[in-house]
Amino acid sequence: MTHDIDTAPTTGIGEMLISSRSLDEYRSMFNLTDVDLSRTILDCPGGAAGFTSAVNRLGGDVTACDMAYFDRETEQLAVVAVAETDRGNRYIRAHAEHYDWTFFADPDEHARVRRQAVEEFAADIRRHPRRYVAGRLPSLPFPDAAFDLVLSSHLLFSYSDRLDHTFHLDAIRELMRVARGELRVFPLVVSGSSVRYPRVDELLTDLRNHDIAGEVVEVDYRFQRGAHHMLVCRHITSHAPEAAGSA
Numbered sequence: 001m002t003h004d005i006d007t008a009p010t011t012g013i014g015e016m017l018i019s020s021r022s023l024d025e026y027r028s029m030f031n032l033t034d035v036d037l038s039r040t041i042l043d044c045p046g047g048a049a050g051f052t053s054a055v056n057r058l059g060g061d062v063t064a065c066d067m068a069y070f071d072r073e074t075e076q077l078a079v080v081a082v083a084e085t086d087r088g089n090r091y092i093r094a095h096a097e098h099y100d101w102t103f104f105a106d107p108d109e110h111a112r113v114r115r116q117a118v119e120e121f122a123a124d125i126r127r128h129p130r131r132y133v134a135g136r137l138p139s140l141p142f143p144d145a146a147f148d149l150v151l152s153s154h155l156l157f158s159y160s161d162r163l164d165h166t167f168h169l170d171a172i173r174e175l176m177r178v179a180r181g182e183l184r185v186f187p188l189v190v191s192g193s194s195v196r197y198p199r200v201d202e203l204l205t206d207l208r209n210h211d212i213a214g215e216v217v218e219v220d221y222r223f224q225r226g227a228h229h230m231l232v233c234r235h236i237t238s239h240a241p242e243a244a245g246s247a
């Protein structure tokens with residue numbers, strides 16, 4: 001199936017950012033508990049987030065997957081990721097009124113947290129390159145049900161100004177193919193705006209037709225205005241066997 005993936009930016013940040021959110025941001029965006037973090041996790045797209053490094057350092061088992069890992073040598077990727085973090089922070093400073101300054105006190109704290117996360121990412125991808133797997137949605141290089149929990153932040157919905165509805169449906173089905181348990185997707189709003197993806201209800205119906213139940217759940221994270229919900233997807237298992245007839 002072909003997808004309308006138009007790389008030309010129409011709104012917001014411009015070219016898609018390779019961003020570097022921290023473990024604390026992931027915990028808050030996805031309502032992650034310590035039990036969640038003890039599961040096998042796929043982070044797709046992993047970008048230059050510090051999440052994989054931080055959780056594995058705590059004894060977890062996280063794999064990151066992103067198409068950005070295809071084209072660049074590790075050293076070059078680390079350099080690009082730092083430059084991308086600075087680009088993201090410049091955008092946020094220039095549009096500070098679009099953000100809720102409670103998770104981060106101000107743009108300086110945002111810069112400090114993201115810089116620390118990207119440095120963790122850069123060090124980790126050099127030390128453990130096999131944790132960072134090149135892949136391009138809607139097709140992932142993993143077997144069925146390879147992970148307990150799959151996380152996906154700031155690609156789906158965020159970039160719906162250039163990724164069409166079919167891409168969203170196919171990407172979620174693929175992320176669910178590799179998920180034994182849940183998929184959590186954050187946020188539901190378009191990058192650079194506080195507008196929710198307008199076809200969420202239609203997507204939930206489409207997913208249900210593929211035996212995937214989706215539920216919109218509020219989270220604690222507050223940063224981009226209007227972005228405080230995630231989509232949680234679970235497999236719809238076959239119906240429980242009918243109760244035996246009464247004696």
Ligand SMILES: C[S@@+](CC[C@H](N)C(=O)[O-])C[C@H]1O[C@@H](n2cnc3c(N)ncnc32)[C@H](O)[C@@H]1O
Nearest residue numbers: 018019020021045047049066067068136137154
């Ligand atoms: C804004 S970053 C989000 C990274 C990370 N989840 C975070 O929150 O910091 C978006 C990422 O999506 C990746 N990406 C874009 N299209 C993709 C695709 N079709 N398959 C896999 N990754 C993709 C980009 O390379 C980029 O690193």
